[in-house]
Amino acid sequence: MSDEGKVISFINMKGGVGKTTLTINIANYLANKENKKILIIDLDPQFNATQALLLKQEKHKLSNNINKQDEDEVEFKAEVSSAKQYKKLSKNGKTAFQIFHRTVITKNTQKDIIYEFSENISFVPGDLELSSVIAGDTASKVGLIDQFIKINNLKEKFDFILIDCPPTWSILTHSALYASKYYLIPSKLDFYSSIGINSLQNKISEKLTNDCMYQETSRKLFNLGIVFSMTTNLQSEKRLRETVIKDYDTKIHVFDAEIPLIPSASSSFLFYSEVENNKTYSNLSNSFEKIMSEFISQITNYEEELDNE
Structure with a gap:
């Protein structure tokens, strides 16, 4: 496998499919269990990834520095503090907006907008x-x-560059996919999310891979597959999954494992690793481990194919 950093876009043409959660947790897994250097680029104007990471960072600071406060108070103070932190970053021009605000990228852009x-x-x-x-x-x-x-030189500095894309086709998604070697499609098991997958594939063909200028660059874009999230194991979901596999399996890999719906998860923790030893969330932890195994295997297989060409 090439040592060059892998650029991967996380994208679906429908929102609310667990895209940001999957991006953040894959980043955390690769960073902590695979000891990889990760850069997340938040290109979604809703900036949910940014909010989650800043909030997590502020909660960590408060839990270390303030004793005997209940969880609600820590949560409230962390939200206030992270909002102030974000406002400062935005005011000082240290966000992804700077990439598109300029017509030429300079080396100074890195120190301006990459946040640890x-x-x-x-x-x-x-x-x-x-x-x-x-x-x-x-x-x-x-x-x-x-x-x-x-x-x-970000491919030399980071092992993986993960791009959290907005749920619409625009210059943001176009630019992300142009820069990417791979993309992953998070999706819910419903018909509307399936429509989003169709829309995405059509747009990628129309605007990117079939574009003569893109083809002249000799770039290749590989689809790592569809990861279903927020699944409930209902019979209707099982039937829809079978339909999706039938429709896409020869064209798009469908991950065997799924992210189950756990109502308390979104408000209780950010990283699945926080509850990997908690029996209440064992189904979630086990499923995510399987997804990561499949995720790494998909990339390894593609890289080996390229090496053998």
Whole structure:
């Protein structure tokens, strides 16, 4: 397998499918269990990944520095503190907006907008203002993420660069996929999410892989597959899963494991690793371990195929 950092976009044309949660947890797994250096680029104007990481960081600081406070108080103070931190980053221009705000990426962009979360995880904060860059003529912006990565040698500094994409096709998703070698599709098991997968595949073909200028670059974009999340094991879901496999299996890999729906999970913890020894969440932990095994296997197989070409 190549030592060069792998750029992977997490994308679906429908929101609410667990995209950000999967991105963050794959980053955490690779950083802590595989000892890899990870960069998350938050390109979703809703910046949920950024909010979650800043909140987690502030909660950690408070739990270490403040004694005898109940969880609600720590949560409230962490939210206030993380919101202030984000406001400061945005005001000082230290977000992903800077990538698209400029027509040329410089080396200074790296120190401006890459924020350290932990020893092995860094991230480029998202920004509500990213929604403004999708208007007007955006043709010149397609290569900006790729340019940002190259000029700052990020593939040499990070083992994986994970891009959390918005749930719509725009210059943000176009630029992310142009810079990517792989993409992963998080999805719920419902018909609307399946429509989102169809829409995504059509857009990728129309706007990217079948584009003559893209083809001239000799780039290749590999689909790692579909990961179903928030599953409930209902019979209707099982039938839909069978339909999806029948429709896509020869074209798109469908992960065997799924992320089960656990109502308390979204508010109780950010990383699945926080509850891996908790029997209440054993189903979640075990499923995610299987997903990660399959995720790494998919990349390894693609890399070996490329090496043998």
